Amino acid sequence: MTIETISTHRAHGGTQGVYSHSSAITGTPMTFSVFVPDHAPGARLPVLWYLSGLTCTHANVTEKGEYRAACARHGVIFVAPDTSPRGEDVPDAADEYDFGQGAGFYVDATQDPWAKNYRMRSYLERELPEVIGTQFPADMARQSITGHSMGGHGALTIGLRNPDRFRSISAFAPIVAPGEVPWGEKALGRYLGEDRAAWREYDAVALIEDRFAQEGARHPHLLIDQGAADDFLVEQLRTHRLAEACQAASIDATIRLQAGYDHSYYFISTFMAEHVEWHARWLG
Numbered sequence: 001m002t003i004e005t006i007s008t009h010r011a012h013g014g015t016q017g018v019y020s021h022s023s024a025i026t027g028t029p030m031t032f033s034v035f036v037p038d039h040a041p042g043a044r045l046p047v048l049w050y051l052s053g054l055t056c057t058h059a060n061v062t063e064k065g066e067y068r069a070a071c072a073r074h075g076v077i078f079v080a081p082d083t084s085p086r087g088e089d090v091p092d093a094a095d096e097y098d099f100g101q102g103a104g105f106y107v108d109a110t111q112d113p114w115a116k117n118y119r120m121r122s123y124l125e126r127e128l129p130e131v132i133g134t135q136f137p138a139d140m141a142r143q144s145i146t147g148h149s150m151g152g153h154g155a156l157t158i159g160l161r162n163p164d165r166f167r168s169i170s171a172f173a174p175i176v177a178p179g180e181v182p183w184g185e186k187a188l189g190r191y192l193g194e195d196r197a198a199w200r201e202y203d204a205v206a207l208i209e210d211r212f213a214q215e216g217a218r219h220p221h222l223l224i225d226q227g228a229a230d231d232f233l234v235e236q237l238r239t240h241r242l243a244e245a246c247q248a249a250s251i252d253a254t255i256r257l258q259a260g261y262d263h264s265y266y267f268i269s270t271f272m273a274e275h276v277e278w279h280a281r282w283l284g
């Protein structure tokens with residue numbers, strides 16, 4: 001397994017890198033960024049994954065997320081993958097910002113022509129963790145996950161499906177019930193087909209209903225921040241649906257509505273250090 005180093009920079013007492021590798025799962029080159037705080041020789045640090053939203057690459061959070069000082073302070077590695085496979089040979093939906101390249105929705109597509117490359121679920125559940133665990137000083141027994149919008153949906157669904165891998169899940173303005181909102185209905189319908197039963201493992205509210213209704217089912221700790229002035233809140237994000245599902249399943253989640261904040265990286269970067277610190281508590 002080889003990775004190519006695209007760039008490295010010293011920052012906040014650590015190293016911010018951007019890397020590329022050839023993914024067997026997506027069949028494309030994939031780019032990702034990793035911040036590694038300085039550490040004692042031989043030490044292995046816990047990992048916080050960050051999944052990005054529509055139209056993003058690894059670069060949006062790397063440049064605007066303001067996570068490095070907190071990660072350095074708490075000794076946490078921060079990994080930011082891309083949001084889809086990319087390339088001239090990868091099918092795309094020209095002129096659609098919410099589908100195709102930049103909008104992989106963290107699913108394994110089953111429908112043509114998407115099924116061949118759009119396999120972000122397997123990429124993030126199987127292939128990239130192997131790369132991070134072997135190429136970086138990462139302690140893969142200590143992982144948590146966060147994300148924004150479509151990436152908040154990715155963090156919640158990957159985290160809830162893998163409670164033994166992730167100690168905590170947080171999200172900024174996540175899509176909590178894609179099966180009930182226009183962004184999600186469009187993406188899941190085209191990537192997975194019209195049988196809505198197949199959508200449920202890619203829908204945080206449905207996953208909670210299906211897997212955590214039983215008293216005592218173990219789940220990662222949950223923290224959500226949502227801007228009250230977010231233009232997507234009512235139609236696409238619908239945070240109250242997650243609150244209702246958590247309450248019905250007796251899941252003790254912290255879900256906060258932040259007055260005045262919109263959907264942008266100004267919002268994310270404001271609360272990023274708090275999220276890193278919160279995850280660091282569970283990561284030990």
Ligand SMILES: N[C@@H](CCC(=O)N[C@@H](CS)C(=O)NCC(=O)O)C(=O)O
Nearest residue numbers: 053054055056060097149150264265
């Ligand atoms: N109106 C936006 C919709 C997409 C959007 O808001 N994307 C969010 C994630 S859902 C984002 O993080 N955009 C990139 C950025 O702000 O750097 C666009 O067309 O770019």
